[in-house]
Amino acid sequence: xxxxxxxxxxxxxxxxxxxxxxxxxxxxxxxxxxxxxxxxxxxxxxxxxxxxxxxxxxxxxxxxxxxxxxxxxxxxxxxxxxxxxxxxxxxxxxxxxxxxxxxxxxxxxxxxxxxxxxxxxxxxxxxxxxxxxxxxxxxxxxxxxxxxxxxxxxxxxxxxxxxxxxxxxxxxxxxxxxxxxxxxxxxxxxxxxxxxxxxxxxxxxxxxxxxxxxxxxxxxxxxxxxxxxxxxxxxxxxxxxxxxxxxxxxxxxxxxxxxxxxxxxxxxxxxxxxxxxxxxxxxxxxxxxxxxxxxxxxxxxxxxxxxxxxxxxxxxxxxxxxxxxxxxxxxxxxxxxxxxxxxxxxxxxxxxxxxxxxxxxxxxxxxxxxxxxxxxxxxxxxxxxxxxx
Amino acid sequence: xxxxxxxxxxxxxxxxxxxxxxxxxxxxxxxxxxxxxxxxxxxxxxxxxxxxxxxxxxxxxxxxxxxxxxxxxxxxxxxxxxxxxxxxxxxxxxxxxxxxxxxxxxxxxxxxxxxxxxxxxxxxxxxxxxxxxxxxxxxxxxxxxxxxxxxxxxxxxxxxxxxxxxxxxxxxxxxxxxxxxxxxxxxxxxxxxxxxxxxxxxxxxxxxxxxxxxxxxxxxxxxxxxxxxxxxxxxxxxxxxxxxxxxxxxxxxxxxxxxxxxxxxxxxxxxxxxxxxxxxxxxxxxxxxxxxxxxxxxxxxxxxxxxxxxxxxxxxxxxxxxxxxxxxxxxxxxxxxxxxxxxxxxxxxxxxxxxxxxxxxxxxxxxxx
Numbered sequence: 001x002x003x004x005x006x007x008x009x010x011x012x013x014x015x016x017x018x019x020x021x022x023x024x025x026x027x028x029x030x031x032x033x034x035x036x037x038x039x040x041x042x043x044x045x046x047x048x049x050x051x052x053x054x055x056x057x058x059x060x061x062x063x064x065x066x067x068x069x070x071x072x073x074x075x076x077x078x079x080x081x082x083x084x085x086x087x088x089x090x091x092x093x094x095x096x097x098x099x100x101x102x103x104x105x106x107x108x109x110x111x112x113x114x115x116x117x118x119x120x121x122x123x124x125x126x127x128x129x130x131x132x133x134x135x136x137x138x139x140x141x142x143x144x145x146x147x148x149x150x151x152x153x154x155x156x157x158x159x160x161x162x163x164x165x166x167x168x169x170x171x172x173x174x175x176x177x178x179x180x181x182x183x184x185x186x187x188x189x190x191x192x193x194x195x196x197x198x199x200x201x202x203x204x205x206x207x208x209x210x211x212x213x214x215x216x217x218x219x220x221x222x223x224x225x226x227x228x229x230x231x232x233x234x235x236x237x238x239x240x241x242x243x244x245x246x247x248x249x250x251x252x253x254x255x256x257x258x259x260x261x262x263x264x265x266x267x268x269x270x271x272x273x274x275x276x277x278x279x280x281x282x283x284x285x286x287x288x289x290x291x292x293x294x295x296x297x298x299x300x301x302x303x304x305x306x307x308x309x310x311x312x313x314x315x316x317x318x319x320x321x322x323x324x325x326x327x328x329x330x331x332x333x334x335x336x337x338x339x340x341x342x343x344x345x346x347x348x349x350x351x352x353x354x355x356x357x358x359x360x361x362x363x364x365x366x367x368x369x370x371x372x373x374x375x376x377x378x379x380x381x382x383x384x385x386x387x388x389x
Numbered sequence: 390x391x392x393x394x395x396x397x398x399x400x401x402x403x404x405x406x407x408x409x410x411x412x413x414x415x416x417x418x419x420x421x422x423x424x425x426x427x428x429x430x431x432x433x434x435x436x437x438x439x440x441x442x443x444x445x446x447x448x449x450x451x452x453x454x455x456x457x458x459x460x461x462x463x464x465x466x467x468x469x470x471x472x473x474x475x476x477x478x479x480x481x482x483x484x485x486x487x488x489x490x491x492x493x494x495x496x497x498x499x500x501x502x503x504x505x506x507x508x509x510x511x512x513x514x515x516x517x518x519x520x521x522x523x524x525x526x527x528x529x530x531x532x533x534x535x536x537x538x539x540x541x542x543x544x545x546x547x548x549x550x551x552x553x554x555x556x557x558x559x560x561x562x563x564x565x566x567x568x569x570x571x572x573x574x575x576x577x578x579x580x581x582x583x584x585x586x587x588x589x590x591x592x593x594x595x596x597x598x599x600x601x602x603x604x605x606x607x608x609x610x611x612x613x614x615x616x617x618x619x620x621x622x623x624x625x626x627x628x629x630x631x632x633x634x635x636x637x638x639x640x641x642x643x644x645x646x647x648x649x650x651x652x653x654x655x656x657x658x659x660x661x662x663x664x665x666x667x668x669x670x671x672x673x674x675x676x677x678x679x680x681x682x683x684x685x686x687x688x689x690x691x692x693x694x695x696x697x698x699x700x701x702x703x704x705x706x707x708x709x710x711x712x713x714x715x716x717x718x719x720x721x722x723x724x725x726x727x728x729x730x731x732x733x734x735x736x737x738x739x740x741x742x743x744x745x746x747x748x749x750x751x752x753x754x755x756x757x758x
Contacts, residue, residue, distance in 0.1 A: 079599035080570075191688045221447040221626065221689070226670035226682035233681070248599065251629070255672035255682070278675070292604035294629030296671055298652045301633055306608070307601050309555075310569055366675040 021103050021111075023065050027343055033105055034242050035091065035210060036067040040100035042083075042090040046315060058315045060086040062266035063100070065341055065349075068210070070107070073236065073243040075257030075274070077250060077289070079311055082263045084246050088212050091244075092129045093122060104128070107209070127157060130203035134215035136195035140187040146173070146198050147183030153205040172201040175238075177231060193224035197231065204235065212244045217252060229256055250293050254278055254363075259347070262286050265322045266314050268341055272348040279362040282350040284327045287360040321353070329358055407438040408477065409588045409620045410459060410505075411484070415472035417454055417463055417644075426692040428454045428467065430644040430700075433720075436588060438477075441614065441621040443635030443652070445628065445667075449689050451644040452624045456590040459622075460501055461492045478504050479587050503533040506581040510593035512573035516565040522576045523549075523561030526583050533584045545583065552579045553609055571602035578609065585617050592624045607634055628671055632656055637728075640664045643689065643700040650729035660723065660731040662707045699734065707735055 021036055023029055029036050043057040060083045068074045076084045089095045091102055093114050102114040106128060117125060133139035140149055150169050154160040160168055170180035176197040187195055196216060203211055213232065217225040233256065235241060247253050253260055254274055261271040262285065270283040281287045291305045307326045312318055318325050324334040333353055341351045352358070417429040429451045436442045444452045457463050459474055475484035490496040509515045517525060526548065527541040535541055542561070549557035552575045565573055574594060581589055591610070595603040607630065614621055623634055631638055631652065638655040640648045640663065648661040659665045669683035687704045690696060696703065702713040712734050721736040723729040 079601065193688055222628070222667060223447060223670050223685035224688055226684045229672075230681050230684060250600065251672045251674050254674060288601060292600040293674060294600075294603070294607070294627065294633045295674055296629040296632045296656070296668070298632045298656050306605060310571065311599075363674050366673070 021101060023067055029067055030069055032070045033067045034070040035105070036103040037091050038065050038101045039063050040087065040090060040102065041098040042086050042095055043098045056315060059266050059317070060314055061090055064263070064268040066261050066268060066271055068242055068244060070242055071240060072258040073245050073256055075253040075260040076244060076246045076263065077248060077253055077260060078263035079248065081311060081314070083266045083314065084263050085214055087263065088214060088244055088246050092126070092212065093117070127206040128209045130206060130208040130211050132199050132203050132211060132213045132216045135219055136192050136199055139199055140195055142187055145184055145186055149187070149198060150183070150201050150205055153202065157206070172205055175204065175235070176201045192220050193227055196220060196228050200231065200235070204239065207239065208241070210242045210244065212246070214246045215248070218247065218249060225252070232256065250289065262289065265312055265317055267322060267351065269323070269351045270349065271341070276345070276348055279365060281360045281362050282344050282348065282355040282358070283352045284329050284358065284360065285323045287362070290363050291361070329354060408435045409438050410436045411475040412455065412459065413473045413475070415455065415458055415474065416470045417451070417458055417467055418470050419467045421466055424693045427695065428644055428692070429458065432472070432641070432644065432646055434639045434646050434649060436620050436622050437637060438620055439618050440636040441623055441634055443631040443638040444622060444624045444641060445626060445631055445638060446641035447626060447689050449692060450641040452641050453592050456507065456592050456622060456624050459487065459590060460505055460507060461487065461490070461497055476500070476505070502529050503584045504586055505588045505590065506584070506586045507590040507592065508577045508581045508594050510596050512570070512577045513565060515577060516573060518565055521562050521564055522568070526576070526580045529580060529583045548579045548583050549576070551613070552582070553605070570598055571606065574598060574606055575609070578606070582613060582617065586619055588620045588622065590622045590624070593626070595630060596625070596627070603630070610634070628668065640667070645700065645732065647701065647733070648731045650726070654726060654729050660729070660736065661733050662705050662735070663701050666706065709734060
């Protein structure tokens with residue numbers, strides 16, 4: 001599908017913007033930015049009382065900034081309830097944002113402000129943005145055949161029909177590692193991994209630029225998880241895709257992402273290239289998260305940093321830095337002032353008053369570990385079996 | 390059946406170790422209207438006293454069913470068709486076969502919750518929403534330990550404090566929905582530990598939790614284990630958690646234990662191609678990124694079908710035609726490490742040279758019956 005053809009007839013009007021958008025504390029965006037978000041907020045009202053009046057709000061996303069460069073994978077991590085899914089959905093206006101700017105840099109059309117689009121324009125823009133969901137069981141309609149599921153985007157956008165549509169479906173199924181004849185079957189006939197492939201085929205149907213992967217592998221078994229991760233990497237190379245990869249498994253995120261953004265109670269607390277973030281975290285929450293990853297290695301048993309208390313509720317967050325009640329390094333200022341997300345190193349943003357002074361521990365590089373730890377089988381694959389009889 | 394004698398071999402090699410539960414050739418079927426599913430096809434494993442045995446495998450491999458079968462809690466239409474489950478409590482070291490007890494009989498009810506207790510993945514479904522947390526904990530105490538309500542309450546508050554609840558007196562009168570996921574799992578653990586069991590069966594206890602909460606819960610389980618001296622059977626699919634928590638590991642595939650060894654050997658000297666593939670398919674922290682992960686081709690077969698020969702052969706990278714697809718491999722012990730066994734034809738040579746340890750009787754069948 002050609003992009004010019006796709007946007008033909010769309011009047012982008014005021015949404016078209018060449019205006020400079022900045023990130024964090026006034027930093028200009030990199031040139032190849034595909035999606036940039038600034039001050040994005042999504043508050044859900046809490047209703048109470050007899051008249052169901054709004055008595056408060058859950059600040060699921062409360063002013064976050066991030067950008068994704070074309071062709072890269074940005075990981076969005078955090079614990080459940082931190083707002084990462086809401087952030088992903090609000091950024092592309094699946095949820096109507098409460099406040100904030102979102103710039104989508106369409107390669108053909110130039111930069112577009114998503115928050116200004118009319119519903120009609122939005123539908124057209126969405127052909128560029130697709131989603132892959134976590135649960136491969138509930139995200140596919142059990143009463144549609146696989147072919148119909150993958151065909152739906154074309155029918156919605158009235159793009160293909162008849163023979164051409166059938167060919168395209170066969171092609172898409174082949175691309176994700178299924179067979180064309182699977183098109184006539186129903187989702188229940190497929191395993192979890194295969195269903196996730198169907199979901200991926202559906203997401204690829206419109207030749208999107210940006211794919212939002214919301215926990216795409218967390219419902220899968222490890223062996224199948226590896227297959228799907230490899231597939232996502234191959235497709236990214238093949239179709240020049242950009243991923244926003246929302247996940248809570250930090251080992252998977254390290255493997256697949258170029259840059260990682262960490263969220264805590266509706267805020268972005270740190271964003272950096274993956275290597276940098278994992279080896280030199282600059283925000284205490286990131287340090288605690290990294291320390292808590294159960295490392296698949298009995299020679300690297302670690303006592304995690306114990307975070308006291310619980311993740312605060314976004315309906316009733318603490319004062320100052322939201323992390324201060326649990327932070328081992330908290331000072332007086334942390335209780336009063338919320339630290340802004342600021343640039344602390346090239347491409348490295350952190351929201352912490354003491355980012356530069358704290359010497360935080362990251363994950364050691366494998367090459368820095370003792371030799372006996374490096375010798376783990378996953379690093380040195382060989383069956384070492386006696387010769388077959 | 391060629392594979393049956395191997396179970397007793399397993400016993401002979403390990404009979405010297407002190408164990409809490411020894412499962413031998415356990416078979417469980419689910420007879421449904423569309424066919425019979427063989428959930429367990431001869432599981433043999435041993436849970437060492439005071440240690441943690443990790444049971445790992447992909448979904449559908451029978452790891453949860455094994456845990457449920459030990460407590461005779463396999464839900465209908467599941468039936469245990471054969472096997473023995475030897476249990477040795479702290480007090481009486483003579484093993485008893487739990488499968489000889491009536492499912493709902495007094496002996497089994499005495500063991501459940503007192504000598505062997507269990508925690509589940511989703512605490513909300515196992516806590517009763519209409520009773521307070523304290524009520525549910527003291528129920529177990531009242532049943533097994535004391536008839537005094539006041540004393541039971543004190544003990545319940547005590548154990549809530551022990552599992553790290555910030556305000557145990559208040560939590561005692563809270564309902565489950567008032568607690569967060571991590572707190573509920575702590576309440577579940579408190580309930581399970583209230584009678585200081587010999588064995589705790591933990592079925593994916595941290596899978597639904599966030600990493601920081603998970604780390605705290607694992608820490609807590611380790612601490613309490615040392616304090617009480619109980620054994621843990623830790624059922625999980627997360628190899629990271631296994632490496633951090635377990636002393637021994639049993640790897641399961643399609644209702645069989647395909648390899649069991651110390652955690653060190655499983656991670657640094659795995660033998661079964663399935664174990665090796667599993668380890669290679671997980672991303673490793675601190676390594677090069679953007680490299681392809683190794684995959685196990687295909688997926689776990691449909692439980693209604695039965696594969697001839699080794700059940701892993703259609704996916705195995707070391708598949709040997711004519712051998713793997715025709716005969717079920719026997720259990721082979723590693724010559725240099727007597728606790729390490731594997732069920733794979735690659736190691737058939739080793740089996741022929743191996744001397745069977747002598748002087749050890751096939752204990753559980755004899756003593757327990």
